Amino acid sequence: MTPLLADIVLLLHAGYAAFVIVGLLAVPLGGWLNWRWVRARSLRVVHVLCTAIVAVEALIGMICPLTWLEHVLLVASGSAGYERSFIGQLVYQLLYYDAPAWMFTLAYTVVAVTVALLYHYVPPVAQGEPPTALERLRARLPLNPGKGT
Numbered sequence: 001m002t003p004l005l006a007d008i009v010l011l012l013h014a015g016y017a018a019f020v021i022v023g024l025l026a027v028p029l030g031g032w033l034n035w036r037w038v039r040a041r042s043l044r045v046v047h048v049l050c051t052a053i054v055a056v057e058a059l060i061g062m063i064c065p066l067t068w069l070e071h072v073l074l075v076a077s078g079s080a081g082y083e084r085s086f087i088g089q090l091v092y093q094l095l096y097y098d099a100p101a102w103m104f105t106l107a108y109t110v111v112a113v114t115v116a117l118l119y120h121y122v123p124p125v126a127q128g129e130p131p132t133a134l135e136r137l138r139a140r141l142p143l144n145p146g147k148g149t
Helices: 002-033 041-059 065-076 086-095 101-121 133-140
Strands: none
Touching: 002 041, 002 065, 002 101, 041 101
8 A cells, every 4th residue: 555655646646747847848938829828827826836945955955845755655564765657666766867966956056047937937826817018919810821820
């Protein structure tokens, strides 16, 4: 049962990382393509907080609580620490890389700063708030200028 719990924690960890990365890519693209959902204030606040938590953990030298919990569960199951199921191993290989700690700290900090800048340059709006002037302008422009629409 404990290895299964470790795999569940690993999947949650991968989901957390995917949320940060997908948000990092979707926000500027959605701002450019005028996707209203990328401007949802609740989504953006949670995204900034999730990214900031990772960067602060790295900057203060703290091990990620999800990594720690996963390791504890694997050790409690009698494994050496990172022996896992097939799916668990696949997700593990996607999530963990062998590199110096300073590279991760730098990467997490750059991502956090980028997300904070995106919060400013692609600002969130409250639900029901009228579109910005830029959004109104983009709504009038044809998406495919070559089609004559």
